[in-house]
Amino acid sequence: MTAVPPAPHSAALRPRIGFPPDQTAILLDFDGTLVDIAPTPESVVVPPGLRETLLTLRERCGGALAVVTGRPIEQIDHFLPGVPTAVCGEHGIAIRRHPGAPIERAPLPEVPQAWRDEAEKIVRGWPGASVEPKRAGFVLHYRGAPDAQEPLREAAEGWLAGDDSFEIQAAKMAWEIRPSGVDKGHAVEALLEQAPFAGRKPLFVGDDVTDNDGIRAARAAGGVGFRIPDDFPTAQAFRDWLKHYSEAPQWDV
Numbered sequence: 001m002t003a004v005p006p007a008p009h010s011a012a013l014r015p016r017i018g019f020p021p022d023q024t025a026i027l028l029d030f031d032g033t034l035v036d037i038a039p040t041p042e043s044v045v046v047p048p049g050l051r052e053t054l055l056t057l058r059e060r061c062g063g064a065l066a067v068v069t070g071r072p073i074e075q076i077d078h079f080l081p082g083v084p085t086a087v088c089g090e091h092g093i094a095i096r097r098h099p100g101a102p103i104e105r106a107p108l109p110e111v112p113q114a115w116r117d118e119a120e121k122i123v124r125g126w127p128g129a130s131v132e133p134k135r136a137g138f139v140l141h142y143r144g145a146p147d148a149q150e151p152l153r154e155a156a157e158g159w160l161a162g163d164d165s166f167e168i169q170a171a172k173m174a175w176e177i178r179p180s181g182v183d184k185g186h187a188v189e190a191l192l193e194q195a196p197f198a199g200r201k202p203l204f205v206g207d208d209v210t211d212n213d214g215i216r217a218a219r220a221a222g223g224v225g226f227r228i229p230d231d232f233p234t235a236q237a238f239r240d241w242l243k244h245y246s247e248a249p250q251w252d253v
């Protein structure tokens with residue numbers, strides 16, 4: 001995954017994207033974008049007012065509001081119940097296009113149980129580190145045990161040696177073991193194929209290397225991709241912009 005350049009609007013205090021919500025498909029990352037990074041995955045806090053901002057946006061964009069996340073879909077249901085129309089989970093491995101719709105899952109290999117067992121065993125030796133299980137892989141978190149970064153990476157490289165059906169994805173203070181060939185760019189393309197997202201200009205915003213694929217896909221589809229901190233200094237600055245975008249008159253976007 002290579003770096004993407006900042007959006008051309010980033011010099012402005014309030015980037016203008018030039019098209020209002022009723023022409024936009026709004027596709028947003030979760031951790032580090034809609035919520036601030038927290039010590040553990042469970043401890044993130046949904047900021048006051050975010051839910052209202054997103055519901056206003058969903059109304060204004062004809063329902064074309066999605067969360068595109070590395071987390072399982074169920075976790076977005078927990079933190080933002082009833083808010084996004086669509087959720088793409090586990091970096092696009094799972095897509096639910098509408099609330100209550102069946103979850104579309106890419107046909108992917110199962111991560112070997114032996115890797116999961118070994119991962120649990122290794123993190124027990126690093127207090128503060130943890131394993132986050134996912135349906136199609138798992139995450140080795142070391143935010144609470146920074147010295148575990150290299151030992152965990154070496155363990156993951158050992159599991160994957162000679163097996164190209166999985167890859168190690170560097171994340172924020174974490175290594176993710178996930179099936180090869182799935183990324184947020186594919187998720188963005190899949191969403192844009194169907195209503196209510198089809199025919200709109202995509203706006204994708206994220207903060208992590210895994211978001212670069214989503215940013216590229218949005219730009220390739222004639223839309224805008226923003227990256228925190230390149231285009232907004234902080235997630236809070238982005239959320240302030242998003243609130244403005246949700247309320248602004250057509251001529252002020």
Ligand SMILES: O=P(O)(O)OC[C@H]1O[C@H](O[C@H]2O[C@H](CO)[C@@H](O)[C@H](O)[C@H]2O)[C@H](O)[C@@H](O)[C@@H]1O
Pocket residue numbers: 029030031032036037038039040041042044068069070071072132139141143171172173174176208210
């Ligand atoms: O695609 P995202 O919505 O940005 O999700 C990416 C990963 O986010 C979570 O981990 C990260 O955020 C945690 C909470 O702030 C933090 O404690 C951790 O260090 C970060 O790596 C989540 O746990 C992962 O499953 C997501 O893939």
